[in-house]
Amino acid sequence: MWPELARAALTRHPLRTWLAVLGVAVSAALLLDMVMLATGMRDSFAELYLKKGFPLRVAPKGTLPFDTEATIGGASALRAEIEGGALIGRVSPVLGLTLHHIEARTAAASTVLGFGLDPRVQGDYELVTGTDMDASPAASPVRVVVNAPLLTRLGKRVGDTLTLAAAYDPQLRTTRGRLVARVVGEVRFLYTPPASPVVAMPLAALQGVHPGGPDRVSLFMVEARDTSRVEEARAWIERTAPRVSAISTTTAMVQVEQRLSYFRQLAFILGSISLAIGFLLVTTLVTVSVNERIGEIAVLRAIGVSKRHVVQQIVTEGAVLSIAGAIGGLALGLATARVLNRILSDFPGLPAAFDFFRFEPRAAWVSLGLLMLAGIAAGVYPAWRAASLPVAQTLREEAVG
Amino acid sequence: MTAVVLDAEQVERTYAQAERGARGVTAVRGVSLRVHAGEYVALVGPSGCGKSTMLNLLGAIDVPTAGRVLLDGIDVRTLGDREATRLRLERVGFVFQRFYLMPTLTAAENVELPMAEAGVARRERASRARELLGYVGLGDRADHRPAQLSGGEQQRVAIARALANRPALVLADEPTGELDAATGDDIIALFERLNADGTTLVVVTHDERLATAARRVVHMKDGRIVDDRVVRPLLGRTA
Numbered sequence: 001m002w003p004e005l006a007r008a009a010l011t012r013h014p015l016r017t018w019l020a021v022l023g024v025a026v027s028a029a030l031l032l033d034m035v036m037l038a039t040g041m042r043d044s045f046a047e048l049y050l051k052k053g054f055p056l057r058v059a060p061k062g063t064l065p066f067d068t069e070a071t072i073g074g075a076s077a078l079r080a081e082i083e084g085g086a087l088i089g090r091v092s093p094v095l096g097l098t099l100h101h102i103e104a105r106t107a108a109a110s111t112v113l114g115f116g117l118d119p120r121v122q123g124d125y126e127l128v129t130g131t132d133m134d135a136s137p138a139a140s141p142v143r144v145v146v147n148a149p150l151l152t153r154l155g156k157r158v159g160d161t162l163t164l165a166a167a168y169d170p171q172l173r174t175t176r177g178r179l180v181a182r183v184v185g186e187v188r189f190l191y192t193p194p195a196s197p198v199v200a201m202p203l204a205a206l207q208g209v210h211p212g213g214p215d216r217v218s219l220f221m222v223e224a225r226d227t228s229r230v231e232e233a234r235a236w237i238e239r240t241a242p243r244v245s246a247i248s249t250t251t252a253m254v255q256v257e258q259r260l261s262y263f264r265q266l267a268f269i270l271g272s273i274s275l276a277i278g279f280l281l282v283t284t285l286v287t288v289s290v291n292e293r294i295g296e297i298a299v300l301r302a303i304g305v306s307k308r309h310v311v312q313q314i315v316t317e318g319a320v321l322s323i324a325g326a327i328g329g330l331a332l333g334l335a336t337a338r339v340l341n342r343i344l345s346d347f348p349g350l351p352a353a354f355d356f357f358r359f360e361p362r363a364a365w366v367s368l369g370l371l372m373l374a375g376i377a378a379g380v381y382p383a384w385r386a387a388s389l390p391v392a393q394t395l396r397e398e399a400v401g
Numbered sequence: 402m403t404a405v406v407l408d409a410e411q412v413e414r415t416y417a418q419a420e421r422g423a424r425g426v427t428a429v430r431g432v433s434l435r436v437h438a439g440e441y442v443a444l445v446g447p448s449g450c451g452k453s454t455m456l457n458l459l460g461a462i463d464v465p466t467a468g469r470v471l472l473d474g475i476d477v478r479t480l481g482d483r484e485a486t487r488l489r490l491e492r493v494g495f496v497f498q499r500f501y502l503m504p505t506l507t508a509a510e511n512v513e514l515p516m517a518e519a520g521v522a523r524r525e526r527a528s529r530a531r532e533l534l535g536y537v538g539l540g541d542r543a544d545h546r547p548a549q550l551s552g553g554e555q556q557r558v559a560i561a562r563a564l565a566n567r568p569a570l571v572l573a574d575e576p577t578g579e580l581d582a583a584t585g586d587d588i589i590a591l592f593e594r595l596n597a598d599g600t601t602l603v604v605v606t607h608d609e610r611l612a613t614a615a616r617r618v619v620h621m622k623d624g625r626i627v628d629d630r631v632v633r634p635l636l637g638r639t640a
Binding site: 001004005008009011012295296299300301302303304305306307309390391392395396398 | 453454457460462463482483486487488489490491493494495497499501503504505506510513514515517518519562563566
C-alpha cells in the first residue's frame with residue numbers, strides 16, 4: 001500500500017512532478033556528459049593510438065610525434081636496426097610534408113598534407129574505394145591514395161592525375177620538388193583532422209622531394225611482438241638509438257592525461273555541481289510535498305502507521321523522481337553529447353576519429369547510480385523529520401490552522 | 402461487570418514552554434477515568450478545558466507528564482514509539498473532526514490502510530473494507546475518492562477506517578464538528594448503532610445531541626473532571 005501512497009502523492013500535482021523529473025533529467029544529462037567528457041578524450045586517444053596495433057612511436061629526440069617539423073635522418077638504417085630487435089614486430093615509417101597542388105590549367109596552387117608511407121605496414125589510413133598504392137617508387141606517375149576532402153577541394157576523382165610540389169613560390173609561380181601522381185584510391189586517414197586534404201604516397205617518392213634530403217622520416221610506428229612487453233621494447237629502442245625518443249601508449253597516455261587534466265577537473269566540478277543540483281531539487285520537492293501533507297502524515301501516525309512506513313513512502317517518492325530523471329537524463333545526455341561532439345570535432349588539428357564525449361557504460365552507470373542514490377538520500381531527511389513530528393501537537397496545530 | 406478497557410489514574414499533562422508559548426501550561430490535572438468494555442462515554446466541557454488532550458492521552462498519541470494510562474491493561478508510558486504505534490494500530494480506532502482521509506485513495510482504500518499496516522492479506526482487507534463501508538451505509542461509494550463524497554459520507558468512511566482492525570476502543574474528537582445538523586444526526590445514529598453492536602466509544606464533543614446520545618457523560622473544566630454521570634446504564638452493568 002505504501003508504494004501506492006507514494007504514487008498517489010506524486011500524481012497529486014502532475015505538472016510539478018513532471019517539472020521535477022525534467023529538472024533531475026537535465027542535471028543527470030549534465031552529469032553524464034561530464035563523465036563522458038572526462039573519459040571520452042582519454043579513451044578515444046588510447047583507441048586511436050592502438051587502432052592499427054602500433055603501441056610505440058619513435059620520434060626525433062625530445063619531441064612528440066609531429067610536434068615539430070624535425071625529422072630523423074638515416075631512416076633506412078635505423079629502421080633495419082629497430083626491426084632487428086627481438087621484442088620488435090612491424091616498423092612503419094611515416095614522413096609528413098606540406099605539399100602544394102598545382103592546377104595544370106590555371107597554375108593556381110593549393111596546400112595539401114602529404115604522407116610518405118610503406119603501404120605494406122602502414123597504420124595511418126583505411127581504404128574506402130579504389131585500390132591501395134604499392135610500395136614501388138618507380139611507378140610513373142606515382143600511385144597515391146587521397147581522402148575525400150582532397151577530392152572535393154580539388155574537384156578530382158579516383159583515376160585523376162595530381163601535380164604536386166614540395167615548395168611553391170607564389171610570386172614567381174615556380175615550384176621545386178615536383179612530382180606527378182595518379183589517384184588510385186580513396187582512403188580515410190585516422191590521425192588527421194576531418195576536413196584536411198591529405199595525400200599518401202610511397203615513402204621513397206616523398207623522400208625524393210623532401211627539402212631535408214633523402215632517407216628521412218618524421219617518425220616510426222613500432223609494433224611489439226609481445227603486447228605485455230611494450231615498455232621493455234621502448235627502453236630497448238632508446239638504448240639502441242639514443243638520437244630518438246620512443247613513446248609507448250602508456251607514456252603517451254600519461255602525457256595526454258596531464259594535458260587533459262584541465263578538462264577532467266572541469267568535468268569533475270561540473271559533474272559534482274549537477275549531482276548537488278539533483279540532490280537539492282529532490283530535497284526541495286519532497287520537503288514541499290511533505291509540508292503540504294503534514295496533517296495527513298500525523299493522522300497516518302495516529303492511526304498506527306509506523307515511522308518506517310512513513311519514511312519508506314516519502315523516500316519512495318524521491319527515488320521515483322530520481323530514477324525517472326536519471327532515465328530521462330540518459331537519453332538527454334546522449335543526445336546532447338552527440339550534438340556537442342559534432343560541434344567540437346571541427347576543433348582545428350584533431351583527428352576525424354577523435355571523440356570528446358564517449359559513452360563508457362560503467363562510468364555512465366556509476367554516475368547515474370550516484371544521482372539515483374543522491375535522490376534517494378535527498379528524501380530521507382524530510383521523510384524522517386515528518387515521521388518524527390509529535391503526533392498530538394501536529395494534529396492540534398493542523399486543527400487550529 | 403465488564404472488562405476495563407481504559408484506566409487513567411491521576412493523569413496530568415503539562416506542556417513545556419517550547420510547546421506552548423511563553424510559560425508552561427497544564428492542560429489536564431490529576432484526572433482519573435475508567436472506561437469499561439461496551440461503554441459510550443462523552444467528554445464534554447468548554448473550549449480549552451483539556452478534553453482533546455485527554456483524548457490524545459487515552460489513545461496513546463500523547464504521554465502524560467504524571468499519572469498513568471492503562472489501555473487494555475498496558476501502561477502507555479512504558480511503551481516506546483514503535484510499541485505505542487502498534488498499540489494504536491491494533492487496539493484503538495480514531496475519528497477526527499476533519500475526517501483526514503487520504504485524498505488520493507478511494508473510500509475502500511482508505512479503510513484498507515490500517516489493515517495493510519497490520520499485515521492483513523490484500524483480498525481479506527478488500528473484503529472487510531467493503532463490509533465496513535456497507536455497515537456505515539456507503540456500500541455503493543467504495544470506489545469514490547474523498548473529494549467525490551459529502552462531509553457526512555467522508556466521516557462515515559473515517560468511522561469505517563477506525564473499525565478496520567476491530568479495535569477495543571474507538572476515540573472520536575468532535576466527530577460532528579464539521580457537519581450540518583442533519584448530517585450530524587446521521588453520525589450520532591451511527592455511533593449509537595456502533596455502541597449497541599458492542600464497540601466501546603469515547604467521544605469528545607461540544608455537540609449537545611451527541612453528548613445526550615452517550616450512556617455516560619463526563620464534564621471537564623480547567624483540566625479536571627467536575628462531573629461524571631451515567632445517564633443510560635449498560636444492560637447487565639451494576640455500577
